[in-house]
Amino acid sequence: MIELTSITRIFHMGEQSIYALNHIDLEIQDGEYVAIMGPSGSGKSTLLNVIGLLDKPDDGSYRLDGKTVTDLSEAEQAQIRREKIGFVFQSFHLVPRLTAAENIELPLILSGLAAAERKQRVNDTLRAFDLSDRAAHRPSELSGGQRQRVAIARATIMQPTAILADEPTGNLDHQIGVEVIALLENLHQTGTTLIVVTHDRELGDRAHRQLMLRDGKIMTDKKT
Amino acid sequence: MTLADTFFLSFKTVVSYRLRSVLIILAMTLGVAAVVVLTALGDGARKYVVNQFSSIGTNLLVVMPGRAETTGAFPGAVLGQTPRDLTLKDAQLLGRLPQVRRYAPLNVGEAELSASNRLREVTVLGSNAELIPIRHMKLAQGGFLKHGADYSAQIVLGSQLASEFFPLTSAIGQRIRLNERRFLVSGVLAPQGKTMGHNTDEIVIIPVEQAQSLFNTTSLFRILVEAKSHDAIEPAKEAILETLKQSHDGEEDITVITQDAILATFDRILHALTLAVAGIAAISLIVAGILVMNVMLVAVNQRTSEIGLLKAIGAPAADIRFLFFAEAMWLSTAGAAFGFLLGQLGSLMLRLVYPDLPAWAPAWASIAGITVALLTGILASILPANKAARLDAVQALSKK
Numbered sequence: 001m002i003e004l005t006s007i008t009r010i011f012h013m014g015e016q017s018i019y020a021l022n023h024i025d026l027e028i029q030d031g032e033y034v035a036i037m038g039p040s041g042s043g044k045s046t047l048l049n050v051i052g053l054l055d056k057p058d059d060g061s062y063r064l065d066g067k068t069v070t071d072l073s074e075a076e077q078a079q080i081r082r083e084k085i086g087f088v089f090q091s092f093h094l095v096p097r098l099t100a101a102e103n104i105e106l107p108l109i110l111s112g113l114a115a116a117e118r119k120q121r122v123n124d125t126l127r128a129f130d131l132s133d134r135a136a137h138r139p140s141e142l143s144g145g146q147r148q149r150v151a152i153a154r155a156t157i158m159q160p161t162a163i164l165a166d167e168p169t170g171n172l173d174h175q176i177g178v179e180v181i182a183l184l185e186n187l188h189q190t191g192t193t194l195i196v197v198t199h200d201r202e203l204g205d206r207a208h209r210q211l212m213l214r215d216g217k218i219m220t221d222k223k224t
Numbered sequence: 225m226t227l228a229d230t231f232f233l234s235f236k237t238v239v240s241y242r243l244r245s246v247l248i249i250l251a252m253t254l255g256v257a258a259v260v261v262l263t264a265l266g267d268g269a270r271k272y273v274v275n276q277f278s279s280i281g282t283n284l285l286v287v288m289p290g291r292a293e294t295t296g297a298f299p300g301a302v303l304g305q306t307p308r309d310l311t312l313k314d315a316q317l318l319g320r321l322p323q324v325r326r327y328a329p330l331n332v333g334e335a336e337l338s339a340s341n342r343l344r345e346v347t348v349l350g351s352n353a354e355l356i357p358i359r360h361m362k363l364a365q366g367g368f369l370k371h372g373a374d375y376s377a378q379i380v381l382g383s384q385l386a387s388e389f390f391p392l393t394s395a396i397g398q399r400i401r402l403n404e405r406r407f408l409v410s411g412v413l414a415p416q417g418k419t420m421g422h423n424t425d426e427i428v429i430i431p432v433e434q435a436q437s438l439f440n441t442t443s444l445f446r447i448l449v450e451a452k453s454h455d456a457i458e459p460a461k462e463a464i465l466e467t468l469k470q471s472h473d474g475e476e477d478i479t480v481i482t483q484d485a486i487l488a489t490f491d492r493i494l495h496a497l498t499l500a501v502a503g504i505a506a507i508s509l510i511v512a513g514i515l516v517m518n519v520m521l522v523a524v525n526q527r528t529s530e531i532g533l534l535k536a537i538g539a540p541a542a543d544i545r546f547l548f549f550a551e552a553m554w555l556s557t558a559g560a561a562f563g564f565l566l567g568q569l570g571s572l573m574l575r576l577v578y579p580d581l582p583a584w585a586p587a588w589a590s591i592a593g594i595t596v597a598l599l600t601g602i603l604a605s606i607l608p609a610n611k612a613a614r615l616d617a618v619q620a621l622s623k624k
Contacts, residue, residue: 054536054617075540082538093533093621097240107537109229154537 002028002051002162002193007060009046009216020046021057022216028195030161033188035204036197038213044197045166047213051195052085052164053077065161082111086155088184090167092147094139100150101126101135107158121157129153129183145176152183162193169203181206225543234550241523245555248512248519252559252601253566255509256593260567262505263589264574266498268581273490275582277483281358283325283457284483287318287447287464291477308472309443312432317467323451323460328355330446331435337428339389339400346385347427348402350435356380358450361424366396366411368429375433379407383415384425402430403438457482502589506596512559513600516552520608524548524615531612532620541613548609549602556601560594567593 009021020043028034028051036044049055050062053069062070069080081087094103101122108118126132129149139147148168155163165184169177181203188194196207204210205224212220225233238245289310315329331350336343349355353369356362368380379400386395386409398409407430416424436442451460461480469476524531534544567585574583 049618052536054621075542078535078538078540080538081536085538087536089533089536089621093529093536095530095533097237106534109233110225110534110537110539110543112226112229158538 001030001063001065002026003063004050005061005063007047007050007057007062009043009050009055010058019043019216021050023060024216024218026211026218026221028193030193031188031191033185033194033208034196034211035207035209036195036211036213037199037201037204038211038219040199042213043216044213046216048164048166048195048197051162052087053081054087082107083158084161086158086160086163088148088152088155088163088165088168090170092139092144092151092171094147094150094154096139099136099138100131100142100146103139103150104154104157107154111158125153125157143176144172145179148172148176148180149183152180152187156187156192160192162195163187165194165196167198168196169198169200177203225539225546230543230546231550231554234547235554237547237551238554244519244523245558248516248555249559249562251512251515252509252556252597253563255505255512256560256563256597257566257570258505258508259502259593259596260564260585260590261570261574262501263498263593264567264571264583264585265581266494266501267586267589268574268583270491270494270498271582272580273494274487277487277490279360281360281448281450281483283451283454284358285449285451285457285460285464286481286483287314287449287468288479288481289443289477291479308475308477310445310447310468310478311443312436314468314471315444315447317471318447318449318464321460321463321467323456323463325450325452326354326358327450328352328358328448329432329444330355330448331432331439331441332445333435333439335403335438337385337389337400337402339398342389344385344388346382346402348435348438349427349429350432350438351429352432354450355429355448358448361416362414363411364414365394366409368411369431370410375431377405377407377434378410378431380411380413380429381409382413382423382425382427384423385428386412402428405434405438407434454484457484498586498589502592506593509593509596510600512597513556513604516555516601517604517607520548520552520605521611523551524608524612527612528615528620528623531615532617532623535615535617536621545609545613548612549605552601552605552609553598556597556604559601560597563597564590564594 004024004026007021007024008019011018011020024047036047038044046055050057057070061068064080064084069077095106104125105118105122108121126135129152131146131149131153134142134146142150163184168184169180172180184194184196196203198204208224210222211218287310289308312329315327318324319327328351333348334345335348337346356368363380364383369378379402381389381395389395389400390398395409395412400407400409413424449460449464451457461482464480465476465478468478531544571583571585574581
């Protein structure tokens with residue numbers, strides 16, 4: 001369960017202070033499917049980054065699964081990201097030098113898993129995401145949809161409790177985007193919390209809960 | 225992340241940025257090779273000089289007239305005195321010392337050698353029969369003053385002179401003139417080539433009394449003394465100084481230098497020279513280290529979004545720091561290894577081109593070269609690795 005209490009994030013632009021997040025209170029239960037929406041600059045990506053422990057709030061407290069994580073050390077936060085959170089980005093963020101299989105393997109390497117078990121899990125994941133015949137290809141040899149599939153495979157291989165997706169279809173054409181969303185929704189079906197940042201209304205409407213952000217504040221919190 | 229995985233991942237990075245890696249490794253290689261080759265050259269020169277110096281004799285002491293004063297002027301100079309000359313009588317006194325195995329008085333001069341219409345300037349050594357064994361010379365034919373006939377007009381020719389003057393016949397028993405004095409060739413030196421800048425193939429040796437009369441002098445240029453053993457060198461030196469002081473009316477006006485002392489001095493000087501050369505070569509290693517730092521800093525910039533991703537998928541700062549550190553380790557280890565091999569190859573080439581020069585890099589230089597390469601690699605990676613580890617994840621991810 002994700003519990004944010006009075007989370008504030010301030011960016012300093014010269015003399016000006018901009019409230020990217022302005023005293024946000026938010027609770028997300030395990031297994032929810034949440035869309036974070038709003039115009040650009042409304043703070044939706046910042047909210048996602050705070051939830052994913054990539055960004056540190058300037059104020060407020062964040063409890064994840066009943067434990068306060070805001071004041072954990074850098075290494076402890078990294079461990080939580082590794083074990084509980086999977087990120088999916090608009091621009092995929094695959095390592096260009098590594099093959100699809102190696103990109104998917106990265107989180108397992110970081111967690112210090114033995115090579116034999118890594119290979120087994122990577123092969124299973126490749127099969128699950130229908131990427132087996134693309135395993136040895138580098139990102140530059142893959143289509144956009146395939147790249148995002150590799151990225152999602154990488155995000156799920158550690159079996160995280162939450163997947164955080166920031167505009168996952170932003171760089172894909174409509175048809176491929178729908179396929180990628182279906183993939184993410186399948187993961188949600190298996191019980192994973194899914195939080196998607198998007199400015200695409202159609203995409204947002206597919207979620208079971210929509211948060212509308214503006215100027216760092218939650219304007220509406222709608223469940224369907 | 226395990227250590228093995230860290231090194232494996234960074235190895236893949238090194239391999240995938242091929243040109244960049246090859247260039248850095250080349251810089252490191254040249255630096256290490258320079259240390260190895262230059263120290264091989266320096267140490268080879270040291271060994272060469274030491275060998276040359278050892279070859280001129282064993283347990284050798286050289287007695288010279290005059291005294292090298294460390295302070296002030298020669299005291300006699302004010303009174304119009306000159307240091308006393310060394311004489312044959314002095315040499316004979318030294319021969320009676322218990323620490324002395326043998327001695328050879330020495331006079332050196334230039335004279336005109338002529339026979340059967342041939343004529344040339346030669347260096348003349350005047351000495352006794354002991355000169356040959358003391359100076360480790362070898363006779364190819366004949367002998368020199370074999371039966372103690374010190375005043376007889378015998379002459380020993382250097383091998384080249386023998387073949388120049390008597391190309392068709394054996395030189396032994398032939399008559400030859402030295403400044404219009406007639407000599408009988410009694411021996412020919414074996415070819416030895418140059419030692420310490422003197423070509424012994426182009427000298428002649430005559431009895432010292434003959435030389436003194438030829439050059440119209442009663443003094444000696446040097447007295448060469450061979451001590452009975454290595455341990456006898458210092459006592460012999462003391463005894464020589466004491467003996468000649470007495471014979472020179474209590475005036476200590478000679479200088480005795482030992483081969484050992486000169487050898488030790490050359491050894492020290494050339495060793496210091498080798499060290500200096502190694503130090504200069506090590507500068508190129510430090511330059512290579514700065515190159516590694518520069519390239520690693522560029523790499524951090526290039527891979528900013530990748531670093532952001534690693535952070536997002538749960539790499540702690542320590543892992544990222546170690547990844548860059550390992551990358552620099554690969555580069556400098558490869559550079560050190562290739563540099564060592566190239567340096568050994570270069571030393572081998574030196575030995576092939578100059579067979580006289582024992583150009584082997586001393587072990588300390590190879591170890592120092594490799595250590596400095598690894599050390600600069602490690603030091604050079606600290607700054608870029610820290611920079612990478614401290615990157616802000618969100619900003620790093622947003623960078624293209």
